[in-house]
Amino acid sequence: MSASPAAGDTASIPATNGVLTGFGLCVRLLLRRNWLRLLIWAVLLPLMIPVVYSSQQAAFPTQTARDSYSQVANTPAVAAMTGLPYSSGSLGGILVIKIWMTLAISLAFASIFLLTRNGRADEEAGRTELLRAQALGRYAYSLANYAVVGSLSVVTGLLIALFSLGEKLPTAGSFVMGGSVAGVGLVFVGIGALCGQLSSTSRGANSLGVGFLAVFYVIRAVADVRADGSRSSGLSWLSPIGWAQNMRAFGDNNWWPFLALLAFTVISCAVALRVETHRDLGMGLLAERPGPARASAFLTTHVGLVLRLQRTPLAAWIVGAVVAGLFFGGVATAMAGLLDPSTPWAKAFVGDSQNMLNSVLGIFGLFNALLAAAFAVQILTTARSQEAGGPLELELAGSVSRLRWFGGHVLVAAAGSAAMLLLGGWLTGASSGGVISGLTTAGASFAYWPAVLLMMGVFTFLYGFAPRHSVSIAWAIYGAFLILALFGRLFSLSEDAIRATPFGAVPRMPAEKFSLTPMLALTVVALVLGALGIWRFSTRDIESE
Amino acid sequence: MSTTVAAIEVSSLRKRFARTLALDGLNLSVDQGQVTGFLGPNGSGKSTTIRILLGLLRADGGNARLLGGDPWHDAVALHRRIAYVPGDVSLWPNLTGGQAIDIIARLHGGADKVKREELLERFQLDPTKKARSYSKGNRQKVALVSALATNAELLILDEPTSGLDPLMEEVFTECIQEIKAQGRSVLLSSHIFTEVEKLCDTITIIRDGRTVEAGRLNELRHLQRSVVAVSLDRDASVLVGTPGVNDLVVDGKHATFTVSEAELGAVLAALSAYSPHSLVSKPPSLEAIFLRHYSDPLQRPVSTRTAGI
Ligand SMILES: Nc1ncnc2c1ncn2[C@@H]1O[C@H](COP(=O)(O)OP(=O)(O)O)[C@@H](O)[C@H]1O
Numbered sequence A: 001m002s003a004s005p006a007a008g009d010t011a012s013i014p015a016t017n018g019v020l021t022g023f024g025l026c027v028r029l030l031l032r033r034n035w036l037r038l039l040i041w042a043v044l045l046p047l048m049i050p051v052v053y054s055s056q057q058a059a060f061p062t063q064t065a066r067d068s069y070s071q072v073a074n075t076p077a078v079a080a081m082t083g084l085p086y087s088s089g090s091l092g093g094i095l096v097i098k099i100w101m102t103l104a105i106s107l108a109f110a111s112i113f114l115l116t117r118n119g120r121a122d123e124e125a126g127r128t129e130l131l132r133a134q135a136l137g138r139y140a141y142s143l144a145n146y147a148v149v150g151s152l153s154v155v156t157g158l159l160i161a162l163f164s165l166g167e168k169l170p171t172a173g174s175f176v177m178g179g180s181v182a183g184v185g186l187v188f189v190g191i192g193a194l195c196g197q198l199s200s201t202s203r204g205a206n207s208l209g210v211g212f213l214a215v216f217y218v219i220r221a222v223a224d225v226r227a228d229g230s231r232s233s234g235l236s237w238l239s240p241i242g243w244a245q246n247m248r249a250f251g252d253n254n255w256w257p258f259l260a261l262l263a264f265t266v267i268s269c270a271v272a273l274r275v276e277t278h279r280d281l282g283m284g285l286l287a288e289r290p291g292p293a294r295a296s297a298f299l300t301t302h303v304g305l306v307l308r309l310q311r312t313p314l315a316a317w318i319v320g321a322v323v324a325g326l327f328f329g330g331v332a333t334a335m336a337g338l339l340d341p342s343t344p345w346a347k348a349f350v351g352d353s354q355n356m357l358n359s360v361l362g363i364f365g366l367f368n369a370l371l372a373a374a375f376a377v378q379i380l381t382t383a384r385s386q387e388a389g390g391p392l393e394l395e396l397a398g399s400v401s402r403l404r405w406f407g408g409h410v411l412v413a414a415a416g417s418a419a420m421l422l423l424g425g426w427l428t429g430a431s432s433g434g435v436i437s438g439l440t441t442a443g444a445s446f447a448y449w450p451a452v453l454l455m456m457g458v459f460t461f462l463y464g465f466a467p468r469h470s471v472s473i474a475w476a477i478y479g480a481f482l483i484l485a486l487f488g489r490l491f492s493l494s495e496d497a498i499r500a501t502p503f504g505a506v507p508r509m510p511a512e513k514f515s516l517t518p519m520l521a522l523t524v525v526a527l528v529l530g531a532l533g534i535w536r537f538s539t540r541d542i543e544s545e
Numbered sequence B: 001m002s003t004t005v006a007a008i009e010v011s012s013l014r015k016r017f018a019r020t021l022a023l024d025g026l027n028l029s030v031d032q033g034q035v036t037g038f039l040g041p042n043g044s045g046k047s048t049t050i051r052i053l054l055g056l057l058r059a060d061g062g063n064a065r066l067l068g069g070d071p072w073h074d075a076v077a078l079h080r081r082i083a084y085v086p087g088d089v090s091l092w093p094n095l096t097g098g099q100a101i102d103i104i105a106r107l108h109g110g111a112d113k114v115k116r117e118e119l120l121e122r123f124q125l126d127p128t129k130k131a132r133s134y135s136k137g138n139r140q141k142v143a144l145v146s147a148l149a150t151n152a153e154l155l156i157l158d159e160p161t162s163g164l165d166p167l168m169e170e171v172f173t174e175c176i177q178e179i180k181a182q183g184r185s186v187l188l189s190s191h192i193f194t195e196v197e198k199l200c201d202t203i204t205i206i207r208d209g210r211t212v213e214a215g216r217l218n219e220l221r222h223l224q225r226s227v228v229a230v231s232l233d234r235d236a237s238v239l240v241g242t243p244g245v246n247d248l249v250v251d252g253k254h255a256t257f258t259v260s261e262a263e264l265g266a267v268l269a270a271l272s273a274y275s276p277h278s279l280v281s282k283p284p285s286l287e288a289i290f291l292r293h294y295s296d297p298l299q300r301p302v303s304t305r306t307a308g309i
């Protein structure tokens, strides 16, 4: 299929071309493999310009409004997060505050991940070996990779400039806006290229790249907080993101830092190419960090092993619950003020309540519950992935019973989801600025625990009776329950039907009154489904792929 | 527990998957203190038998005993006394090989520390590498080290050398010989007969889920015919019809045929009438036994069938 045009192309390239032989072929190969990803990034990022611009235009319609904004724009928080506001009295300057950093960081992520995907990940999977065996020049494939990923930055930058021009923003500023974002993307093409040479695994290369991004982001954050008025601190020259910020779109419109960004990119790509052609295939400059040669006593216990294997998702979901709780508490009052209780939409979404704040808090409790349930289902689904292609066989061939093995997963899912509900719920109240107590919201969230248990029961039942399809069916059921609970009233479903779904059955406290019956009912159904599933799992064949 | 109980005793075992009949009346026994080779072509049902013995699959019929117990109901208690190396080892990608070894060994009664270090050395395995970066051979070494480092009474090994290079295969052979010397039992599944020939006291050959040959290696050799090559003073076709001469192939004055041990004397006496110039007799190899069961009878060379009686 793809081999025949490839053969033709290689044949048409003179063999004397040396190190770049087959460059065009590689570019086409890379475009074919990545076109969808490239397209999504190149469209989504520039589209944020008109979206954000029109919202800012609506928020600051007059010069007076913008002037008063510029009096208060320069807070340390804004400077640290999105950069020094140097021209907050103009719409262009406000656009930079609201969106520049997001665009630049997103493009940096895209550069790192795409470069690794085509570079180190391919080498790790052994696909590069195939390519090198072809009649390709030494630099052809990697240079094509840098060029293709680099062109994403160029195209994105150009589109950002064009969209800005389309909003009738000043020409010079529009181009500097696009150029500075593209410059950050290009710098991270260089950094990604270097990371691909340093690490011998794609995970390592990506983490290293993201690590550099974080360090450079923090350096410029410190610099922007330390700035003297609108004069940036010298520290910002230590970070390439700082260089790009110093181009000051819609402000001074400097182009010369762009040259530094380009030089950085070219030099790091050249170094990466040189390293690549002087090392063995499959190796990285940094040796992979050795891990422990022995298992700790904790790890050889069954629950210890489950906890260790689930450490990363567990931590990630708990952090997610904390962030969500803080966010919910922070926006509760504002949202209650924004929603007009007389609109049918608001009624359907948050319920028919006298007290809009309580309704909003009620729906935040539901959000906490949906997060916790997703976590619990995800933990349990690893039981299936370990059976399908994992080490379950090794464990069950040892002295662990099926009940104990699955029980370990149930324990982590149940305890972890309870912790998420309590923590997320408590933080919702605690960060609400005193409008409601943390204990009340913690209770409101925790009331959803039986609904989470029910989702666990559903998965356990499927795992016992239909292991091969358990994961997809469980997520489909979760999705259906989520839609029914959130939007059931919008679809004008009957109240009884919504009450019959797990997340609709639990009263939305504090807007609704506590009631024991639905919780007991949910728990009983969860236990029955779970017991049936575990019984079936204990008596069925282990089904690996 | 008495020593008269067989380590493994399987009779008329049947197992059907959705479309395939994987086991169709399989018999297998491993006596205490013996190394038993479990031979069969790919897809013949070796792994399925082993998975039933480990309580991972449930048999549809027949009988299976492991160390005197029921492999399904007594699984947890039995598994402390055995060790297992799967055919395709998959580990926890985020843990190191060393961690995996300890976890697996712990599930089989724990590893002997000194032996563990010695085995890591002999198999040249780096225990500090993440399992994600291990090749198939290295994953197999992890399972082997943890199995060999335990004091299990019975080792169940499912094609344990399929990912090892010849040097490591040699190390493996030595390790099994040590286990044998300690009087422990081993079930060694394989589709490579030379490996089994080196190590095993008894063998069971299966095909399409059925046992086709079982017994001590030397007994099986007895059953097999020797191959004889002779040159006579006349056209060798005179041998056609001689009692005891099988699979005869005639080429002028030369002939090859097979003869069973019991009839060798009578055949030699008959041959002497044709004053043979040369006579070479070769004992049967295990390979011959093996290939006889492996190759489909319909695909045997035609000459040996038509020329023989
Ligand atoms: N889980 C399964 N589902 C369906 N068929 C299976 C399954 N496991 C094994 N089989 C089939 O059973 C037969 C025996 O397989 P197996 O025991 O793995 O053979 P061996 O280990 O001797 O190569 C094969 O035909 C195989 O395809």
Ligand SMILES: [Mg+2]
Residues within 6 Å of the ligand: B043, B046, B047, B048, B087, B158, B159
């Ligand atoms: Mg097998």
